[in-house]
Amino acid sequence: MDSYERYLKIKNSVPDDVEVIAVSKTRSIEEMDGAYKAGARIFGENKVQELIAKYDSFYKDVQWHLIGHLQRNKVKYLVGKVTLIQSLDSVSLLNEIEKQFGKKGAIADTLIEINIGNEESKTGILVEDLDSLLIEVEKCSHVKVKGLMTIIPKGDKENNRYYFKKVKELYEKLQKKDFKNITMSTLSMGMSGDYDIAISEGANMIRIGEGIFGKRNYK
Numbered sequence: 025m026d027s028y029e030r031y032l033k034i035k036n037s038v039p040d041d042v043e044v045i046a047v048s049k050t051r052s053i054e055e056m057d058g059a060y061k062a063g064a065r066i067f068g069e070n071k072v073q074e075l076i077a078k079y080d081s082f083y084k085d086v087q088w089h090l091i092g093h094l095q096r097n098k099v100k101y102l103v104g105k106v107t108l109i110q111s112l113d114s115v116s117l118l119n120e121i122e123k124q125f126g127k128k129g130a131i132a133d134t135l136i137e138i139n140i141g142n143e144e145s146k147t148g149i150l151v152e153d154l155d156s157l158l159i160e161v162e163k164c165s166h167v168k169v170k171g172l173m174t175i176i177p178k179g180d181k182e183n184n185r186y187y188f189k190k191v192k193e194l195y196e197k198l199q200k201k202d203f204k205n206i207t208m209s210t211l212s213m214g215m216s217g218d219y220d221i222a223i224s225e226g227a228n229m230i231r232i233g234e235g236i237f238g239k240r241n242y243k
């Protein structure tokens with residue numbers, strides 16, 4: 025199977041209202057072509073340079089999501105090219121996005137990345153620090169928060185479900201509040217190995233790499 029068949033298979037197996045992000049990090053334009061031809065129109069990259077390079081050389085009717093950790097000094101390159109920054113995880117990053125998108129009169133759509141397992145090795149904001157970030161988002165003119173993203177700790181199915189549930193609870197709690205610049209409409213959780221569980225726990229956006237493109241070779 026190539027990325028054409030694998031994308032179709034996944035897309036057809038999930039509910040229509042679940043957005044499938046084709047995570048194309050490390051993949052060539054040629055490898056991505058199959059997924060595009062099968063209908064994929066949102067691609068996720070974890071590095072800014074790679075996103076920009078592919079933005080310039082791939083089809084123009086696709087959207088690009090930044091899903092990896094974002095360094096402040098790279099934010100300026102994303103203006104006008106990224107549709108959704110899924111990895112907002114600190115006040116300092118928020119302020120840089122506000123500044124750089126503001127310079128061009130643009131609006132940045134973002135998801136707040138939650139480090140739900142309190143793992144030191146992972147990026148994302150800790151739940152205990154979330155309120156201070158939300159307060160700052162309310163002061164912005166060029167940043168909108170559309171929902172939450174998470175990468176859960178490795179574990180068995182039961183464990184996965186436990187963490188997805190926790191993020192869903194947080195999402196629903198925030199949905200009930202009335203913050204300026206913040207709407208909770210996107211819940212991005214689930215990757216190749218656990219997206220079915222994530223969907224059953226409420227994900228409406230899944231991020232699939234190996235499930236579409238096969239095993240990654242990191243050189």
Ligand SMILES: *Cc1c(COP(=O)(O)O)cnc(C)c1O
Pocket residue numbers: 047049070091092175215216217231232233234235
């Ligand atoms: C690589 C990556 C994925 C996709 O992982 P797969 O296991 O290949 O599906 C999803 N989300 C993020 C943030 C990633 O970096």
